[in-house]
Amino acid sequence: xxxxxxxTPLVDLMRYLSLHSAFYQxxxxxxxxxxxxxxxxxxxQKIPFTHKADLQTRQADFVCVPRNKLIDHVSTSGxxxxxxTLSLTESDLERLAENESNSFKIAGIHADDIIQLMCxxxxxxxxxxxYFLGARKLGAGIIRVGNGLPELQWTTIEEMKPTVLxxxxxxxxxxxxxxxxxxxxxxxxxxxxxxxxxxxIRHADNSLNALGRxxxxxxxxxxxxxxxxxxxSSAFTExxxxxxxxxxxxxxIVELVDENxxxxxxxxxxxxxxxxxxxxxxxxxxxxxxxxxxxxSEPCKCGRKGLRLSPLLGRKNQMIKLKGTSxxxxxxxxxxxxxxxxxxxxxxxxSNELGTxxxxxxxxxxxxxxxxxxxxTDTFRAKLRVVPKLSVLSPDQVHKLLFPGNSRKAQKFIDxxxxxxxxxxxxxxxxx
Ligand SMILES: [Zn+2]
Numbered sequence: 273x274x275x276x277x278x279x280t281p282l283v284d285l286m287r288y289l290s291l292h293s294a295f296y297q298x299x300x301x302x303x304x305x306x307x308x309x310x311x312x313x314x315x316x317q318k319i320p321f322t323h324k325a326d327l328q329t330r331q332a333d334f335v336c337v338p339r340n341k342l343i344d345h346v347s348t349s350g351x352x353x354x355x356x357t358l359s360l361t362e363s364d365l366e367r368l369a370e371n372e373s374n375s376f377k378i379a380g381i382h383a384d385d386i387i388q389l390m391c392x393x394x395x396x397x398x399x400x401x402x403y404f405l406g407a408r409k410l411g412a413g414i415i416r417v418g419n420g421l422p423e424l425q426w427t428t429i430e431e432m433k434p435t436v437l438x439x440x441x442x443x444x445x446x447x448x449x450x451x452x453x454x455x456x457x458x459x460x461x462x463x464x465x466x467x468x469x470x471x472x473i474r475h476a477d478n479s480l481n482a483l484g485r486x487x488x489x490x491x492x493x494x495x496x497x498x499x500x501x502x503x504x505s506s507a508f509t510e511x512x513x514x515x516x517x518x519x520x521x522x523x524x525i526v527e528l529v530d531e532n533x534x535x536x537x538x539x540x541x542x543x544x545x546x547x548x549x550x551x552x553x554x555x556x557x558x559x560x561x562x563x564x565x566x567x568x569s570e571p572c573k574c575g576r577k578g579l580r581l582s583p584l585l586g587r588k589n590q591m592i593k594l595k596g597t598s599x600x601x602x603x604x605x606x607x608x609x610x611x612x613x614x615x616x617x618x619x620x621x622x623s624n625e626l627g628t629x630x631x632x633x634x635x636x637x638x639x640x641x642x643x644x645x646x647x648x649t650d651t652f653r654a655k656l657r658v659v660p661k662l663s664v665l666s667p668d669q670v671h672k673l674l675f676p677g678n679s680r681k682a683q684k685f686i687d688x689x690x691x692x693x694x695x696x697x698x699x700x701x702x703x704x
Contacts, residue, residue, distance in 0.1 A: 282525065286310045289555060292336035296324065296557060313525060321533065324557045327356045327503070329496070334554045337361055342553055348502050358398075358502055365405060366476045368398075368505055371523050372406020375509040378518050378576070379467060379496040381436055386413035388434035390425060390443065391469060393418065398502045399469065403438050404525045407625040412436075421639060422450040433462035434485040441468045441495070444487045451491075458491040465494045466510070472602060473497055474583040476566065478514055482609040497583060503559050504546040508581045514574045515579030524548045526579060527558070528567055541566050543588050544581070562588045564600065590685070592621055593629050594658045601685050604633070604660070607651050613637060614645050615667035618674055631660040636670035649685075 289296040290307040300307050303320060310316055335342070342359035360368070381387070387407045393400030393416055400418075407414045417428050419440070425447060427436070437444075444466065451458050471548065473484035473495050480488065484495055499517050500507035506524040508517025519526055528542030529535055538541035544561045566582040586600025601619060608617045616636040624630050645664060650657045663701065665673075675684040 281522065282313070282316065282547070283311055285415045285547070285549060285555060285557070289557065291576070293334060295322075295330055295333035298333070299474050308645035313527070316525065316547065316558065317527070317535070319558055322556055324356065324503075327358075327466070327556075328354045330386050333358060334556070335359065336555060337553055345396065345500055346401070347396045353452065356503070357396075359553050360505075363550075363552045364505070364564050367523070367550050368402050369409040371506050371520060373409035374520055374523075375498060375507040376406055376467075377413070378509045378574075379465065379498075380466065380512055381410065381412065381467075383411035385465075386415065386432060386434040387438060388415045388417055388425070388428060388432070388463075390417055390437055390439040391419050393631060398505070399500075402505075402507070403467075403502070403536050408702060422447050426450060426454070426456060429461055429463060430456075435462060435464050437463055437466045439466055439467060439484050440470045441466075441473050441487060442471055443482050444468075444491070444493075445483070448487065448490050462492075463491075463493060465496060467496050467498050469498060472583050474514070475603075475606065476585055478516065480581065481606045487518055494542055497521070498561075499564075499565075499581060499584065501561060504548050504558060504561070505551060506546070506548055511572060511574040511576065515572055516582050518572070519579040519581065521578050523550065526567065526581070528565070531650065538569060539566055541585055562590055564591070576634045590687070594629055594660070595628075597656065597658050599658070603656060604631075605684070607648075607655055608633070608635070610651070611644075613646055615649070616670045616674060618670060618684060618686065621689055622688045629689065633660050634665055634670050634673055635662050636667035637664050638667065643677070 286307040290300065296307070299305075301321065305319060310319065330404075330628070335562060340360050343362055344360045344365060346360070347355045347357045389403055391400045393404055394472060399539065404414060404416065405411055415428055415432050415434055417425055437694075448458065450456075471483065472481060473487075474497055474560060475481050480495070487493065488495060494512070496510045498507050498509040504524055506520060508519060510517055510691060525547040527535055527545040527546055530542055541564050544563045544565055546559050546561060547557050548555065562584045564587070567579045568582065569579050571577060572580065583600070586602050590601050592599050604619055608614050614637060618634045620632045620634070622630045622632070635648070645662060649659045674684065676683065
């Protein structure tokens with residue numbers, strides 16, 4: 273990096289915040305920090321974290337420009353807890369376009385590609401807008417179909433011959449079912465690549481998970497994970513070698529920290545803390561994302577240097593401590609979804625009188641599949657080294673647990689722990 277330190281993006285950011293951000297002026301004052309002395313990433317670690325709750329309660333204090341310079345207003349999609357609203361200036365939108373255009377290039381997508389956007393571009397989401405702006409910047413063709421509507425998606429694929437889709441992976445499964453029911457030959461479509469948003473397609477070791485495998489077994493596509501969030505306005509996208517999302521160093525500073533806020537060793541799981549660079553409207557310093565992942569820095573075969581982030585292990589507050597092993601719901605989902613006989617399931621976490629976590633899984637199996645339960649426990653033992661309590665019910669009974677009252681969203685993960693933390697942002701698109 274630049275050793276003269278006077279004009280690094282971090283130095284510029286600190287100067288900018290000291291002049292324009294009421295929130296950070298307060299924070300520096302309260303903590304006796306001279307922002308102009310923060311020049312390196314280790315200096316940065318003297319600054320307290322910024323939390324989601326800060327943005328929820330003091331939104332206006334983060335704004336660094338007059339109101340008429342804010343031209344796009346987006347929010348995160350919290351279904352419980354208050355959503356966060358962020359506002360962007362012209363220059364922030366340009367930065368977002370640059371970020372997403374780079375991210376497409378990392379996935380080997382070029383100006384000659386035609387990209388079908390199978391995601392929401394309105395509803396105050398940043399995601400769809402970011403992909404649109406990025407594709408514009410790249411010079412690629414764009415078809416804005418929006419989310420849902422398998423029939424329209426297929427008609428568009430047949431008519432316009434897109435080479436790239438941006439889609440939620442479980443929706444690709446629906447597209448596959450539609451194709452199978454309507455005699456569409458999945459081996460002969462124009463589509464070569466999919467940028468997968470909002471859901472994991474890989475395990476922590478980067479191999480495809482059950483969902484990723486299900487898709488590629490039927491539809492010969494190259495899948496690319498991308499990870500981004502509204503607060504960080506930056507994306508981490510995989511290259512063709514599928515070894516983690518590449519870090520765009522000019523756009524964001526990344527730290528991974530443990531439960532005590534200390535930076536973890538490379539390759540160890542930690543909570544992602546981000547400092548986006550070059551943001552004008554509402555810049556953030558050391559924002560805690562709540563997402564747990566690992567970072568790797570050995571060189572990638574694509575020639576790009578710098579960090580790569582592993583697939584997310586989970587949300588910080590979803591960590592389950594089971595007989596000395598820490599695990600996240602995603603690992604449990606993946607085991608359950610790899611068994612075709614399991615029709616549905618619900619995971620319930622309780623804390624016992626010793627203060628450790630207990631996990632019970634209600635598994636929906638058809639009555640004649642009961643013998644199969646030992647096979648499931650074997651997979652848990654082999655893959656996670658622990659066996660949760662399994663309770664076998666009929667798929668109908670599990671359905672009732674998943675949709676209590678008039679709940680529309682399946683409650684796959686119930687956390688009854690006494691000391692659970694608040695979490696307010698279920699992830700809908702990759703810019704959450
Ligand atoms: Zn690479």
